[in-house]
Amino acid sequence: MITVVGSFNMDLFIEAPRFPAPGEAILGKNFRRAPGGKGANQAYAVAKMGVPVAMVGAVGQDAFGDEMVANLLEAGVGTRGVIRRDTVASGTAMIVLDATGQNQIVVANGANETLTAADVLANRDSFLRSQAVIVQLETPMDSVAATLRLARECRVLSVLNPAPFAPVTDALLHLCDWIIPNENEAAKLSGSEVRDAGSAAGAAVAIKLRSACPRVAVTLGANGVWVDTPEFTGHVPGFKVAAVDTVGAGDTFIGAFVARLVGGVPVREAARFACAAAAIAVTRRGAQSSIPTHGEVEEWLQRQG
Secondary structure, three states, rough: EEEEEEOOEEEEEEEEEOOOOOOOOOOEEEEEEEEEHHHHHHHHHHHHOOOOOEEEEEEEEOHHHHHHHHHHHHOOOOEEEEEEEEEOOEEEEEEEEOOOOEEEEEEEOOHHHHHHHHHHHHHHHHHOOOOOEEEEEOOOOHHHHHHHHHHHOOOOOOEEOOOOOOOOHHHOOOOEEEEEOOOOOOOOHHOOOOHHHHHHHHHHHHHHHOOOOOOOOOOOOOOEEEEOOOEEEEEEEOOOOOOOOOOOOHHHHHHHHHHHHOOOOOHHHHHHHHHHHHHHHHOOOOOHHHOOHHHHHHHHHHHHH
């Protein structure tokens, strides 16, 4: 089992030929909404991999909250740890997609901002039943720190996805068994630019020295991931696909990666599987709706040879 502590956001999408300049209004098309949020996305991805998963987070007492919780339940995610707030709206993300599939996102955190350390600690039983705990930075830092401390107390594998980036203390990083940033987050954590696998390798070393965390994976989008662990260190290439929507690709990678790790799969194989899951996801629209099942990823990998 895996416990995910993190955010819920209802994603509101508009497609546009390009991103508008400041003060400019342009015409878009194909407005739609879909359940998202980094925490909920990662929990959904774990469930799609066939691994039991529980979600800890907060939503409002509103239609968006109802829909987001129901979507996780339908996927098989345990939601007893999800708190309903009647004084604040559910988190919402406004997403503009350009013609290349890239995105710009503005998030109103809403109920996500209300998740407290006490809320996390109330889920100790879930942590004790888990093999891994995943947390991101879309909830208050007190709740993130409480998650990592509780995972350490319960002797559970702790995974930090430092996204969206926010300043973090070395003490917090010391509580992590895995740190999984993307290029931009790795650059900010390490103080060195990340452009490719070679520079990701240097950043991973710097992050390990800063954090004393034994395992770092720097995701590189379509270029795969650089992994630095005692078991394997090296570049795991990505897969070339025609991307239509990159929203949720990183969350798909993390959910699939950690699901494979708790299943006893070697790090390099787990990373390749997760790269494949993310590659499939970017060929589909939406965050959670784009995430493939475990079986779909296996079949896709077989076709890649």
